[in-house]
Amino acid sequence: MTDFADIWSYLASGPLLWLTATLVAYLIGARLQTLSGRKPWVNPVLIAVALLAVVLMVTRTDYETYFEGAQFVHFMLGPATVALAVPLYDNRALIRASSMPMLAALIAGSFTAILSALAIARAFGVTGEVLISLAPKSTTAPVALGVAEAIGGSPTLTAVLVILTGITGAVIAAPILNLMRIRDDRARGFALGTASHGIGTARAFQESQTSGAFAGVAMGLNAIVTALIAPLVIQLFL
Amino acid sequence: MIQSIAILLGFQLGGEFTARALGLSLPGPVLGFAALFFAFLLVPRLHDLMAPTARGLLAHLSLLFVPAGVGIVRHLDKLGDGGLGVLVAIVVSTALAIAVGAGVFVTVDRLVRK
Numbered sequence: 001m002t003d004f005a006d007i008w009s010y011l012a013s014g015p016l017l018w019l020t021a022t023l024v025a026y027l028i029g030a031r032l033q034t035l036s037g038r039k040p041w042v043n044p045v046l047i048a049v050a051l052l053a054v055v056l057m058v059t060r061t062d063y064e065t066y067f068e069g070a071q072f073v074h075f076m077l078g079p080a081t082v083a084l085a086v087p088l089y090d091n092r093a094l095i096r097a098s099s100m101p102m103l104a105a106l107i108a109g110s111f112t113a114i115l116s117a118l119a120i121a122r123a124f125g126v127t128g129e130v131l132i133s134l135a136p137k138s139t140t141a142p143v144a145l146g147v148a149e150a151i152g153g154s155p156t157l158t159a160v161l162v163i164l165t166g167i168t169g170a171v172i173a174a175p176i177l178n179l180m181r182i183r184d185d186r187a188r189g190f191a192l193g194t195a196s197h198g199i200g201t202a203r204a205f206q207e208s209q210t211s212g213a214f215a216g217v218a219m220g221l222n223a224i225v226t227a228l229i230a231p232l233v234i235q236l237f238l
Numbered sequence: 239m240i241q242s243i244a245i246l247l248g249f250q251l252g253g254e255f256t257a258r259a260l261g262l263s264l265p266g267p268v269l270g271f272a273a274l275f276f277a278f279l280l281v282p283r284l285h286d287l288m289a290p291t292a293r294g295l296l297a298h299l300s301l302l303f304v305p306a307g308v309g310i311v312r313h314l315d316k317l318g319d320g321g322l323g324v325l326v327a328i329v330v331s332t333a334l335a336i337a338v339g340a341g342v343f344v345t346v347d348r349l350v351r352k
Contacts, residue, residue, distance in 0.1 A: 022304055026298075045307055048301075052304070053308055056308070063312055067309070074302065074306060076295065077302045078247075078266070078267040079247055079295065081265075082253070082267055082270040082274055083246055083296055084271050086285065086288060086296070087292075089278040090289075100346055100347075101342070108342040109335045109342070112338040112339070116330065117328065118327075120326060120330055120331060121326075121327035124320065125320065125323060127320075134324065134328075140265065140268070143265060154316075163307055163309075163310045164325075166303065167307070168329055169336060172333055173336050176336055184340075184344055186347075187340045187343035187347070188340060191339030194339045195335035198303065202300040202303065205296055205299055209293075216271075218339075223265070223268060227264075
């Protein structure tokens with residue numbers, strides 16, 4: 001009989017174990033969210049990430065080995081982004097009728113996200129590369145990395161800040177919007193997509209298809225707006 | 239389903255190609271998303287064909303962010319001494335952006351309807 005340690009080292013170095021672990025960790029997170037009565041702060045991404053981080057640390061597995069398996073899940077982000085065309089098409093009449101509020105909310109939300117983040121961080125004494133890397137945090141990762149690089153930030157750090165912003169938005173959006181008594185699915189989704197890109201959009205789809213469609217549109221539009229305004233706004237803080 | 243996945247990948251591929259060829263800073267999948275939407279307007283049957291697969295994929299959009307999320311854990315130390323300030327900035331600015339965005343949306347919506 002083969003030693004358990006040998007079997008483990010065989011499995012731990014291949015993609016099967018870590019692909020399975022990623023799906024199971026997410027299912028645990030989703031299950032906990034259901035059990036909690038769909039409380040927004042019981043977020044499946046946050047739970048899955050925390051569980052997997054602990055498992056990787058305990059088993060001394062490096063991220064590259066983990067990603068060998070997880071890359072199959074990660075890869076689906078591209079096709080899923082393209083698939084957003086379906087809810088966009090389903091809601092096209094509603095979106096066309098909402099172009100004025102969308103345009104206003106896009107500009108207000110995008111400027112607020114960048115300006116307030118830079119002002120608060122600088123008040124805490126954050127400067128230089130870290131401050132610059134914060135500017136594009138609300139936009140979708142590939143665009144944020146490009147913007148960060150162009151304005152003198154660190155792409156790696158920006159990737160971290162983008163994910164943190166996404167999870168933060170997904171967790172805090174519902175309590176804030178409920179407190180403000182905003183029940184319009186269009187407004188809820190659009191604000192989430194503008195402030196928290198794809199992770200916010202994923203959260204918006206849990207509320208409704210309409211909310212998700214508006215979040216997807218907001219994410220796409222904010223990618224363009226952030227690429228245009230982040231280089232200008234950062235000048236105010238240098 | 240395989241047909242739908244092939245179409246999604248095809249549009250992503252077209253988006254990547256266009257972004258590279260024209261030197262655009264927009265990601266390929268975002269261009270593919272816009273192109274597929276216009277394709278639906280031209281050929282509504284394409285939408286009906288792809289809707290079930292697309293909805294299934296989007297229902298679990300959260301799952302797709304897990305690998306990248308795990309990746310950030312090892313970079314948290316990069317926040318350095320400014321870590322607290324950066325975290326406060328992220329939480330407060332995200333809360334403000336959501337509140338302002340949604341507030342402006344409903345206000346302008348009300349004004350336009352009048």
